[in-house]
Amino acid sequence: MDDSRFPFLDGVAGVLVDGGGRILDCTAAAEALLALPAGVLRGRLVRELLAGRLEPAGALDGVKLGEPEGAWAGRVQVRTGDGRLLDLEVRLLALRGAAGGDRTAARYVVLGAPAATADRWRQDQAFTRELFLQDRFGLVVFDRDLRIVRTNTHLLPYSGMPVALSGRRLADFLQPQDAAAVEQHLRQVMETGRPLVLAEELARTVIDPRGGRMMAISAFRLQGADGEVIGLTALFNDITEEYRTRRRLALLHQVTAAIGRSLSVTDSAKQLAEALTGTFADVASVEIAAAVFSGEEPAPDPNGRLLLRRTAVAGPPESLPAPGDTVLVGPDGETVLVGPDGREEVGVLGALAEPWRLTAPLSARGVLLGRISVRRDRWKEAYEEEDHALLKEAAARAGLALDNARRYTREHRAAIGLQRSLLPPAVRSVAAVSTASVYLPTDTVGGVGGDWFDVIPLSSARVALVVGDVTGHGLHASATMGRLRTAVRTLADLDLEPEELLVHLDDLVAQLLVEAALAADDEDDLEADGLHPTRYGVVAEPAVEQSGSARSRPEAASFGGTCLYAVYDPVSRTCTVASAGHPPPAVAHPDGSTEFLPVVPGPPLGVGGLPFESVKVELEPGSVLALYTDGLIERGEGDIDAGMAELTRRLAVVLAQDLPLPETGQRIIAGLPPTRLQDDVTLLLARTKAVAAADTAVWSVEPEPAAVAKVREDATSTLEDWGLAELAFTTELVLSELVTNAIRYAGGPVVVRLIRADTLTCEVSDGSSTQPRMRRARLTDEGGRGLYLVAQLTNRWGSRYTASGKTIWTEQELPGG
Numbered sequence: 001m002d003d004s005r006f007p008f009l010d011g012v013a014g015v016l017v018d019g020g021g022r023i024l025d026c027t028a029a030a031e032a033l034l035a036l037p038a039g040v041l042r043g044r045l046v047r048e049l050l051a052g053r054l055e056p057a058g059a060l061d062g063v064k065l066g067e068p069e070g071a072w073a074g075r076v077q078v079r080t081g082d083g084r085l086l087d088l089e090v091r092l093l094a095l096r097g098a099a100g101g102d103r104t105a106a107r108y109v110v111l112g113a114p115a116a117t118a119d120r121w122r123q124d125q126a127f128t129r130e131l132f133l134q135d136r137f138g139l140v141v142f143d144r145d146l147r148i149v150r151t152n153t154h155l156l157p158y159s160g161m162p163v164a165l166s167g168r169r170l171a172d173f174l175q176p177q178d179a180a181a182v183e184q185h186l187r188q189v190m191e192t193g194r195p196l197v198l199a200e201e202l203a204r205t206v207i208d209p210r211g212g213r214m215m216a217i218s219a220f221r222l223q224g225a226d227g228e229v230i231g232l233t234a235l236f237n238d239i240t241e242e243y244r245t246r247r248r249l250a251l252l253h254q255v256t257a258a259i260g261r262s263l264s265v266t267d268s269a270k271q272l273a274e275a276l277t278g279t280f281a282d283v284a285s286v287e288i289a290a291a292v293f294s295g296e297e298p299a300p301d302p303n304g305r306l307l308l309r310r311t312a313v314a315g316p317p318e319s320l321p322a323p324g325d326t327v328l329v330g331p332d333g334e335t336v337l338v339g340p341d342g343r344e345e346v347g348v349l350g351a352l353a354e355p356w357r358l359t360a361p362l363s364a365r366g367v368l369l370g371r372i373s374v375r376r377d378r379w380k381e382a383y384e385e386e387d388h389a390l391l392k393e394a395a396a397r398a399g400l401a402l403d404n405a406r407r408y409t410r411e412h413r414a415a416i417g418l419q420r421s422l423l424p425p426a427v428r429s430v431a432a433v434s435t436a437s438v439y440l441p442t443d444t445v446g447g448v449g450g451d452w453f454d455v456i457p458l459s460s461a462r463v464a465l466v467v468g469d470v471t472g473h474g475l476h477a478s479a480t481m482g483r484l485r486t487a488v489r490t491l492a493d494l495d496l497e498p499e500e501l502l503v504h505l506d507d508l509v510a511q512l513l514v515e516a517a518l519a520a521d522d523e524d525d526l527e528a529d530g531l532h533p534t535r536y537g538v539v540a541e542p543a544v545e546q547s548g549s550a551r552s553r554p555e556a557a558s559f560g561g562t563c564l565y566a567v568y569d570p571v572s573r574t575c576t577v578a579s580a581g582h583p584p585p586a587v588a589h590p591d592g593s594t595e596f597l598p599v600v601p602g603p604p605l606g607v608g609g610l611p612f613e614s615v616k617v618e619l620e621p622g623s624v625l626a627l628y629t630d631g632l633i634e635r636g637e638g639d640i641d642a643g644m645a646e647l648t649r650r651l652a653v654v655l656a657q658d659l660p661l662p663e664t665g666q667r668i669i670a671g672l673p674p675t676r677l678q679d680d681v682t683l684l685l686a687r688t689k690a691v692a693a694a695d696t697a698v699w700s701v702e703p704e705p706a707a708v709a710k711v712r713e714d715a716t717s718t719l720e721d722w723g724l725a726e727l728a729f730t731t732e733l734v735l736s737e738l739v740t741n742a743i744r745y746a747g748g749p750v751v752v753r754l755i756r757a758d759t760l761t762c763e764v765s766d767g768s769s770t771q772p773r774m775r776r777a778r779l780t781d782e783g784g785r786g787l788y789l790v791a792q793l794t795n796r797w798g799s800r801y802t803a804s805g806k807t808i809w810t811e812q813e814l815p816g817g
Contacts, residue, residue, distance in 0.1 A: 012113050013088075019106030021046045033088075033112070035081035046110065051079040075115060089118035138215075138236035141222070144229060146170070146186055175204045178212070186219055189232055195220040196234075200243065203236075214243035248390045251280055255394045259401040263408040265293055266311055272372065272398050273314035280387070281358075281374035283315035288362070288370035292402065295410025297367055308370055358383050360395035364403035372398065415478065422482040424455050427662055431757035432463035432570040433625075433686040436661035438669050440631075440681040450477030450561070451629045451680035452485050456492045459798055459809045461570050461757035464492050465686055467582065467627040468563040484509070484561065484605075495800030498565045498578035499612040502602065505563060506580060509606040513560070560606045564599075564627060570691045571755060573621065578614040580605050583633065583640070586626040586648055587619065588655050594648040621690040624661075626651055631679035632669065661685050695722070695756040703743045703750060711739050711752055715762075722756050726815055730793050731762060734810050737786040738764040741772070746805070759795070759811040767805040 013030035017023055026041050034041065034049065072092040080086055090112040096105070113121075131139055132152045140151040148165045162173050171179040181201050189196050196219040204212030219234040258271040269286040276284040287308035289298030300306045356377070362370040372395050376383065428435045435455050450470030458464055466488055470481045487508050491501045564582035568575045577585065577597055581604030584596045602612035619625070626647065633643030647668070654667040665685050697718045701707045712732040719728045735752065742750045746768035755761040772787055790797055794810040 012111050015041070015046070015110040015112075017046055017108045017110055018104050019102075019108070020104050022104075024107075030112075033080075033086070033114070034078065035084070040081070049078045051077045051085050076112075087115040088112040089115050137238070139233070140165075140236070141231060141233050142186065143231045144190070146183055146190075149231060173205055173207075175206060175209055175212075178202055178204050182215075182217060185217060186232060186234060189219045189221055190229065193221050198237075200239070213238050214240045244386070247279060248386065251275070252390060252394055252397075256397050259398050263405050263412075265402065265405045265409060268398075268401055268405050269312035269370075270314075272394075273312040276372070276374055276391075276394070277314040280390075281315070282376050282380075283313070284372065284374045285310055285314075286312045286362075286370065286372055288402070289368070292369055292406045293409070295406055295408075295413055297406075298369060300368075306368060311370075356380070356382055358388055358391050360388075360391045362395050362399040362402055364399040367403075369399055369402050369406070371395075418478060418482065422478065422485055423452060428455050430455070430457050430463050431461040431689065431691070431759070432457075432568050433465070433688055434661060435465075435684060435686045436665050437685070438665040438681070438683045440669065450481050451631070451682040452481040453627065453682050453684040454485055454488065455684075455686075456489060458492065458567065459495060459800060459811070460753075460761050460763060460807075461691055461755055461759075463568050463570075463686075465566045465568065465625065465627055465684060466492075466563065467585075467629060467682060467684055468561055469582065469629045469631075469680070469682075470561040480512075480561075483512070484563070488563070488565070493798070495798065497614065498567055498576050499602075499614040501565055502563065502578050502580045502605075502612040506603075506605050506608055506612075509560065510608045513606050560604055562604050562630075566625070566627065568619070568625075568686070568688060570689050570757065571696060573618055573688070573690050574616050575619050575625070575688075576614050576616045578602070578612050580612060583628070583630060583644070585628075586644075586651055587617075588624040588626070588648075588651045590620050590622040592652060592656060594652045596644065596648070619688050621688055623688045624651070624655060624664075625684075625686040625688065626668075627684040627686070629680060629682040631681040632683055634679060661687055691755060691757050697754040699752045701739060701743075701750040701752055703747050705740070705743060707743070708736055708739050711735050715752075715754060718754055719760075724756070724760060724815065727760055727812055730812060731760070734762055734790050734793055735764070737790055738762070738808055738810075741786060742766040742768075742808075745770070756814075759813060761809055761811055762794075763807050763809045765802060765805065765807040769801065769805055771799055771806065772808060 013033040014027040015023055015030050016025040023041050023044050023046060026038050030041070031038055073090070075087060075089050078086050078088055090110055093109045093111070094106070095109055096107040132150070134152060138152060141149045143149050146169060148168050151165050162168065165173075169179070170182055174182070178201065182203070185196050185199050185201070188194070196217060198216045198218055200214060200216055202212050203215050216237040216239045217234060218237070219232050221229060222231045222233060224230050255272060255275045258275040259268050261271060262268050265288065269288055273284040273286050288311045290307055290309050291298040293309075298306055357373070357375040359371055359373045361368055362372060372391065374391065423439065424437075426437045426439075433455075437453055439451065439453070441451070452466075452468050452470070454464075454466040456464040456466065466485075468481065468484060468488075470477045470484065484505065487505055488501070491504050496504070562579075562581040564577065564579045564585065566575055566577040566585065575597075577599050579599045579601040581601055584599040584601070586594060586596050588594045597615065597617055599615050600613045603610045628647070630640070633640050633647055650668045654664050657667075659667065665683050669681060669683060697714070699711065699714055701711055712735060715731050715735055716725075716728045719725055719731060731754075739750060739752065742764050746766035748767040751763075751765040753761075753763040753765070755763070787797075790810060794812050797808070797810040799806050799808045
């Protein structure tokens with residue numbers, strides 16, 4: 001028998017027998033199975049091959065030999081040619097019945113296979129049958145052209161599927177892009193033979209192109225016995241709910257990351273709206289209470305309604321609501337659009353429970369801050385309960401971020417207010433100099449830092465220029481800077497020499513450091529006793545078991561820093577400078593040359609115990625002094641010398657362009673990196689002025705009472721020459737009092753000087769170091785009213801120590817000033 005004619009019988013042994021049970025012929029598979037050649041098998045009785053009884057017993061007797069309908073199936077045990085006992089499952093089929101009563105004329109086919117092989121075939125058949133009956137996943141067999149050959153009834157449990165799928169391609173009933181994506185995977189399996197495992201693709205039908213179903217697709221190639229590819233089998237598992245859950249979690253993480261990028265209320269709202277659009281919503285809007293933008297907690301009106309401002313919207317431009325509109329949200333959730341004039345223009349804006357629209361409140365600590373509203377196009381899938389829960393969770397997280405932004409806004413405004421109150425105007429002009437400043441804090445978001453500068457008018461038309469750098473950044477450094485700046489102004493009012501002023505400032509910083517250390521020790525003691533210091537006192541704190549090290553506590557605040565103090569005198573055209581660890585100022589001369597003043601820097605503030613030195617230089621009118629902090633010359637590169645050289649180069653180049661002083665400062669710092677600075681940058685430019693010799697008058701007065709009259713005459717004459725005759729009477733009274741006191745109490749030579757600058761300054765210098773003191777005279781006192789009279793007649797008065805004694809000065813406003 002030729003096996004090649006029956007490829008479907010591959011692995012099955014076949015024997016042809018007559019009606020008497022004698023073997024007439026056999027297949028090659030029978031020869032191999034029985035280990036007997038065909039020549040030996042031919043002519044033998046089938047019963048001779050059996051090693052035992054038939055199962056079931058007597059079944060063979062029931063076979064109607066010689067009749068075509070006769071058949072029998074069962075298991076037998078045979079002895080092979082090599083002596084083995086082999087269990088076979090056999091089937092006896094009648095091919096031709098007996099003719100004319102001749103039983104031997106009948107023909108039968110006996111088919112047999114090893115019992116284990118037959119069991120496996122039976123299992124395979126049951127598996128295949130049950131596989132196509134499963135309803136938990138879709139099963140489909142494709143031919144080589146990716147046409148459906150066979151499928152179960154649950155390929156895609158989705159509306160829009162045709163009833164009969166055999167012979168169809170995926171593109172016949174799926175959206176083109178979805179069908180193309182799935183077929184691309186299947187072609188790779190067909191070409192490479194590598195199985196596909198759980199590839200996720202969206203399946204949307206042509207009839208119903210809504211959200212569709214997310215399918216996990218697995219596939220493997222089918223090959224015939226000869227290795228020829230005949231198609232493939234694919235399994236479609238619906239993972240839509242799992243996919244939606246993962247997508248919701250991913251969206252929640254995306255929203256959390258988006259709202260945490262900024263501390264701006266507006267930016268946070270925009271990022272929240274953008275994060276929600278796309279897969280979750282077609283349009284998203286964020287409405288925030290107006291009070292949040294100023295850092296305040298919103299409060300509803302007497303009717304329980306809260307005014308919200310539509311802060312951010314995201315989605316297709318044609319679908320977006322008008323930005324900037326305001327809405328009123330009532331206690332029951334009703335929404336009313338409010339026009340610019342505050343009148344209610346539109347009624348309730350739709351039901352909040354609409355299937356394609358969701359709304360969730362933005363709240364924190366029980367305070368309503370705003371709300372989120374999202375909606376989808378009506379042809380898409382409606383929102384589910386899980387979507388509503390997701391939006392509420394996203395709103396809860398966004399509410400906390402929004403509250404942080406609100407609180408930051410409040411603190412930022414306070415910090416900015418503090419900073420502005422502590423620094424002088426950026427542009428200023430006094431009798432001695434014209435100034436312009438640039439300040440760039442490291443904390444570009446907060447806008448506060450530890451650098452400071454000041455322009456302090458002094459007596460006799462002089463001016464003090466100050467630049468300092470406090471250790472650290474942020475609000476604490478700004479507060480420390482304010483304390484030091486106030487101290488410098490107080491000390492400057494005493495008209496101290498620069499080096500002496502720095503000594504007093506250094507003592508102050510040393511005291512602050514001691515106080516900070518003591519406060520830190522006290523806090524440690526309180527925490528060790530289970531108490532916690534607060535701004536309202538000391539409260540008990542529940543004991544908490546600590547694992548590892550003790551609870552961390554911020555380190556004690558540092559009050560260290562550097563300072564440069566310079567005094568410029570427009571009369572003598574000299575500048576006296578002292579430094580406490582601060583880089584020297586640069587100066588650009590009118591001839592275009594630049595240099596650094598030869599300042600010997602002393603120790604930084606807070607070191608204590610070391611002296612400070614001052615240097616005095618002459619400056620031509622029109623010279624530009626540049627006082628700065630190290631953030632300008634370091635530039636993050638660490639080479640201060642290169643930074644200082646670059647500063648002088650830029651100073652020379654910019655000043656050669658003859659630009660206004662404010663623009664000059666901006667040009668000098670133009671080379672700073674646009675990213676976050678490593679240190680605060682402060683630049684104070686001062687263009688020097690001079691008081692002409694004709695605007696000063698100096699007299700030496702003999703220590704005699706009669707000389708007072710001469711002083712009054714000379715002063716009146718000078719004021720008339722200056723066009724200030726209307727100030728003559730007041731000036732005579734002031735000089736008479738001051739000169740008389742100097743002659744009476746100090747003795748020795750007395751010098752009187754008048755200076756006409758932005759004010760009229762009167763100075764009386766004597767050799768006494770005793771400071772004058774204004775006191776309240778009683779009715780019976782004959783004297784003691786002189787300084788009180790001087791204070792009432794002038795705008796400002798004071799005294800300062802000099803190398804030879806002291807100088808008492810007064811200032812009067814010029815007419816028309």
